[in-house]
Amino acid sequence: MNQTLAPRAVPIPVRALFSDDPAELLRFAIDANASGGAALATLVEIRGGAARTLGSHMVVAANGRFCGYVSGGCVEAAVASEALLAMAAGRDRTVTFGDGSPFFDIVLPCGGGISVAIHVLKNAGALRHVLDRLERRQAAALSYSQERQTLEPADPPHRACWIERDFVSVYRPRTRLVLAGQAIEAQAVAGLAAVAGYDVVISRQGEEGRAAAGRIDPFTAVVLLHHDLDAEAAILKTSLQSPAFYIGALGSTRTHRRRVERLTALAFGRDEIDRIKAPIGMFGPTRDATSLALSVLADVAAARLVAYA
Incomplete structure (x- = not known):
């Protein structure tokens, strides 16, 4: 007798931390990745106004818990849902919100638009590299390749930006x-x-x-x-x-x-x-x-x- 397995249910996103501290978010990502998987969502494009700066992060655990911000709180649950779908499919994705977005029912209060790159973490080595440098009070950077779906340490530029076809996020020690x-x-x-x-x-x-x-x-x-x-x-x-x-x-x-x-x-x-x-x-x-x-x-x-x- 053949049986068809039901598709695995995607968890409902639930905010776990009210924090936008990069080091705290990366520690959350490392723990979540070790406990079943995680995705790192990064603000990589701003069209018009935006509540957050380029390079801002969210982290979404495979169980639906998430933290961080890529906007003022209006799209974070939707980003978490997209990240959960990316983890279920095992592939990175980029989503847009606000101006130029297919999500007509999600409007950013600032009137602009944003693009968010979602990377399904394969290992946390690059994140540990950043935390190690921040612990030593040194600036750090991560280079994300959409084509290769990789996240690697990089030399930090002055600010988060695109360098050729890769997006580089910058991290600096707290004040x-x-x-x-x-x-x-x-x-x-x-x-x-x-x-x-x-x-x-x-x-x-x-x-x-x-x-x-x-x-x-x-x-x-x-x-x-x-x-x-x-x-x-x-x-x-x-x-x-x-x-x-x-x-x-x-x-x-x-x-x-x-x-x-x-x-x-x-x-x-x-x-x-x-x-x-x-x-x-x-x-x-x-x-x-x-x-x-x-x-x-x-x-x-x-x-x-x-x-x-």
Whole structure:
């Protein structure tokens, strides 16, 4: 007696994590791949406006659990469904939404359109490579070939982009905040930065110059919240000789003029001194620690966007 097997049911997508942190998404992908399979969905084209930047990811596990974002939340369930179908078929696929899409009932609020490449993971070696480099606070990249259906490590360009026929996603370490200062303002900035997911390093007075030197890399913001120019002197000099993408210092315009005079006397050049954001923060003057913390971290976030747009 012949029996016809029913087609395997495709799971219903269910969001597992509310996160868009690339490292967290890649760890989810590695675990999911080891537990039955996973697909990595990548935003590879934007037509008009979009809620996310090129290279943004979603990860979909074979059991239907997914995380990440390629838009503002309006297409993610549909992307997860497409990824589950890709895994069932064992082949990569590219889908479009919004402008130019066959899905007439899915409209992006921004009015534009996006294309998402879905790669069925065969192994997680390339993902582990990225996590290893991020752990060592180094930039990383993955090159995706639609033709070969492969995902391989690559040299990171300045931003995610197409290089010939392959799409290259870029990953950078999370922002490190080296913070010097003992007042309530420093406590407020440290607390808010930790909640924001920054890697917060408190620089202790008396050890600031030596200790900070090895912690400041191109993905580091240095925040000086001393009320005394003498107290900030050691770490400020170290910061100006570092690759930090942001250096901010507390104090009024008058205080900063005195700071500039001191640094000029120490033979620092104008280009070096101009790296200092002083008075610190995006808006001001502020009159309480919480407002200052918001102003400082908004300034740091904006500077990071400019440095690595």
